Amino acid sequence: MKASKRYRFETLAVHAGHEVDPGTGAVIAPIHLSTTFERDADGSYPHGFIYSRNHNPNRNGLEAALAALEGGAVSAAFGSGLAAVTAIMQGLQPGDHVIAPADIYHGTANVLKHLFAKWQVGTSFVDMTRIDTVAQAIRPNTRLVWIETPSNPLLQCVDIAALAELAHRAGARAIADNTFASPVLQRPLTLGCDMVMHATTKYLGGRSDVLGGAVIALHDDDAFAQVRQAQLFGGGVPSPFDCWLVMRSLPTLPYRMQAHCANARKVAAFLHEHPKVSVVHYPGLPDNPFHALASRQMSDFGGMLSFEVAGGKDAAMTVAGKVDIFTRATSLGGTESLIEHRASIEGPDSKTPQGLLRVSIGLEHADDLIDDLTQALEHVQ
Numbered sequence: 001m002k003a004s005k006r007y008r009f010e011t012l013a014v015h016a017g018h019e020v021d022p023g024t025g026a027v028i029a030p031i032h033l034s035t036t037f038e039r040d041a042d043g044s045y046p047h048g049f050i051y052s053r054n055h056n057p058n059r060n061g062l063e064a065a066l067a068a069l070e071g072g073a074v075s076a077a078f079g080s081g082l083a084a085v086t087a088i089m090q091g092l093q094p095g096d097h098v099i100a101p102a103d104i105y106h107g108t109a110n111v112l113k114h115l116f117a118k119w120q121v122g123t124s125f126v127d128m129t130r131i132d133t134v135a136q137a138i139r140p141n142t143r144l145v146w147i148e149t150p151s152n153p154l155l156q157c158v159d160i161a162a163l164a165e166l167a168h169r170a171g172a173r174a175i176a177d178n179t180f181a182s183p184v185l186q187r188p189l190t191l192g193c194d195m196v197m198h199a200t201t202k203y204l205g206g207r208s209d210v211l212g213g214a215v216i217a218l219h220d221d222d223a224f225a226q227v228r229q230a231q232l233f234g235g236g237v238p239s240p241f242d243c244w245l246v247m248r249s250l251p252t253l254p255y256r257m258q259a260h261c262a263n264a265r266k267v268a269a270f271l272h273e274h275p276k277v278s279v280v281h282y283p284g285l286p287d288n289p290f291h292a293l294a295s296r297q298m299s300d301f302g303g304m305l306s307f308e309v310a311g312g313k314d315a316a317m318t319v320a321g322k323v324d325i326f327t328r329a330t331s332l333g334g335t336e337s338l339i340e341h342r343a344s345i346e347g348p349d350s351k352t353p354q355g356l357l358r359v360s361i362g363l364e365h366a367d368d369l370i371d372d373l374t375q376a377l378e379h380v381q
């Protein structure tokens with residue numbers, strides 16, 4: 001594919017990083033399991049590969065694809081979403097300060113609280129739905145503003161462009177975890193962010209069968225060089241097979257996202273009218289407080305939603321216990337719908353309401369999902 005031409009998203013999803021194998025003509029890339037690559041008699045590496053922690057053909061393909069889909073210059077792939085988060089934080093110095101959302105993904109909070117706090121990287125966890133709260137949290141040593149939208153599990157949305165501008169005025173970088181939206185629905189690099197992070201484990205992998213992460217940067221700059229260094233020196237790289245699995249899923253990403261969104265919209269509308277449901281958190285609902293903002297910065301509202309069953313924890317556990325199609329499991333972005341009592345997985349300091357169930361809407365027929373929730377909710381007293 002001619003990389004110089006600016007193709008549309010669907011075309012990039014099929015072709016970016018997917019090259020016909022020059023050795024064999026194979027249309028689909030082989031999986032290069034070799035950990036090491038031969039040198040020429042003169043000591044050079046004629047194919048550019050030396051050792052698989054440094055570079056691997058499958059990883060190169062995945063990194064090229066992800067950079068193209070997010071509109072970045074470069075990308076680095078990792079063995080998990082949290083390895084990507086960790087690599088970003090490793091670019092910070094002792095004494096640096098991070099601003100992060102109060103409702104940040106709990107695993108990212110663990111990285112900041114348990115791995116980096118002891119290296120003197122402090123984090124203020126603030127309500128980022130309010131720009132003035134974020135402005136007040138800025139300190140002279142603030143280096144990074146972490147953005148996550150829509151958030152987990154309340155699907156709160158924050159203004160990416162306004163937060164990126166605020167970060168830049170303070171001399172900090174703006175980095176967005178774009179896992180929930182995917183680059184199909186939201187492109188933070190076009191809204192002013194310096195980097196995007198993904199758990200490719202979720203929508204990009206799309207089948208609940210591969211763990212992975214990635215960082216995509218707008219420019220191949222010094223900050224990205226730090227991420228690349230953490231990848232090469234730290235070694236948290238994905239396997240060639242992991243890269244190949246994510247690559248296999250990317251061509252269908254735009255079509256899967258359309259279907260996830262269409263199904264979620266129908267399920268959200270159904271739950272919104274249900275007498276045993278006290279509130280539905282989905283930015284696609286017209287009366288959702290984040291509807292206007294999400295309409296501006298997203299092209300659709302995603303496949304994730306949560307709802308609160310009137311009656312609290314017992315009622316929520318009853319619904320989760322009675323569903324037939326939904327699988328009771330954590331995670332998201334697969335073809336199968338998942339349901340999860342979020343407070344119990346987040347542990348004792350969780351602020352998530354006890355009656356809340358988070359669902360990842362899959363690719364089943366929406367009416368079957370609605371029928372299933374209908375019968376499960378009938379068991380609530």
Ligand SMILES: *Cc1c(COP(=O)(O)O)cnc(C)c1O
Nearest residue numbers: 080081082105177179199201212
């Ligand atoms: C899953 C997830 C992560 C972490 O990814 P892992 O692959 O599980 O390490 C980070 N952020 C968000 C929003 C996620 O959903």
